[in-house]
Amino acid sequence: MxxxxxxxxxxxxxxxxxxxxxxxxxxxxxxxxxxxxxxxxxxxxxxxxxxxxxxxxxxxxxxxxxxxxxxxxxxxxxxxxxxxxxxxxxxxxxxxxxxxxxxxxxxxxxxxxxxxxxxxxxxNPLYVSPNQIRALQKKKKAGTFAKKIKAKTRRKMHEMANPLEPDEFADMWKD
Structure with missing residues (x-):
């Protein structure tokens, strides 16, 4: 500082x-x-x-x-x-x-x-090139995007495996 x-x-x-x-x-x-x-x-x-x-x-x-x-x-x-x-x-x-x-x-x-x-x-064994730093940042961002896609597919599979029971009161107010 x-x-x-x-x-x-x-x-x-x-x-x-x-x-x-x-x-x-x-x-x-x-x-x-x-x-x-x-x-x-x-x-x-x-x-x-x-x-x-x-x-x-x-x-x-x-x-x-x-x-x-x-x-x-x-x-x-x-x-x-x-x-x-x-x-x-x-x-x-x-x-x-x-x-x-x-x-x-x-x-x-x-x-x-x-x-x-x-x-x-x-x-220099401690030197990390800026290109390597950018590549690691891109992989990290790509990893978070891949996690989102996996979460969406898992949610869809869960919904398909556990369907909701029909609601008996769904048509109650329709006349």
Missing amino acids: HTMEELKLTGNHLKGSRPLLTFSSNFEKDAYWKLLKEMLLQIFETPKDHRKAKPFHDHVFVFSIVDDHIWFRNYQISVPHNESDKLPRGSLDKMTMIEVGPRFCLNPIKIFGGSFGGPTLYE
């Missing part, structure tokens, strides 16, 4: 500044997490001596693993703006982190040995 205050994402960082990339210690557990860490490094890391990159860091990309999903958060590094409150180099006491956004969650499904094919190096 998320509150609206949590999702305001009031921070802001400068365009072109380089992010610090941080990874949780879970990325060192298994070989496929190490591979995914390297892939994320190559995707999000600023190339060395890139002509449009600024020479400072003012935001942090955080990658963490929770429930076999990779969670991404983007934080701004905030320091005091007063000239008298300037921090000496290396001091982290007064620095704060403000979430900037976006935030997202990655669910790795398969890792292949080649690009878009080859031997499967990793397959």
Whole structure:
């Protein structure tokens, strides 16, 4: 559950500044997490001596693993703006982190040995495709419809096996 205050994402960082990339210690557990860490490094890391990159860091990309999903958060590094409150180099006491956004969650499904094919190096055993979920929902709906049809046929068979006796007062008020 998320509150609206949590999702305001009031921070802001400068365009072109380089992010610090941080990874949780879970990325060192298994070989496929190490591979995914390297892939994320190559995707999000600023190339060395890139002509449009600024020479400072003012935001942090955080990658963490929770429930076999990779969670991404983007934080701004905030320091005091007063000239008298300037921090000496290396001091982290007064620095704060403000979430900037976006935030997202990655669910790795398969890792292949080649690009878009080859031997499967990793397959997520917990992943259920949306098509399978839709098929199960359709079967469930079809099951309820089949139950209704069976109930109707059972009722008709019961009525045929147990006919009602004729009512002796049915014609009483007809003249």
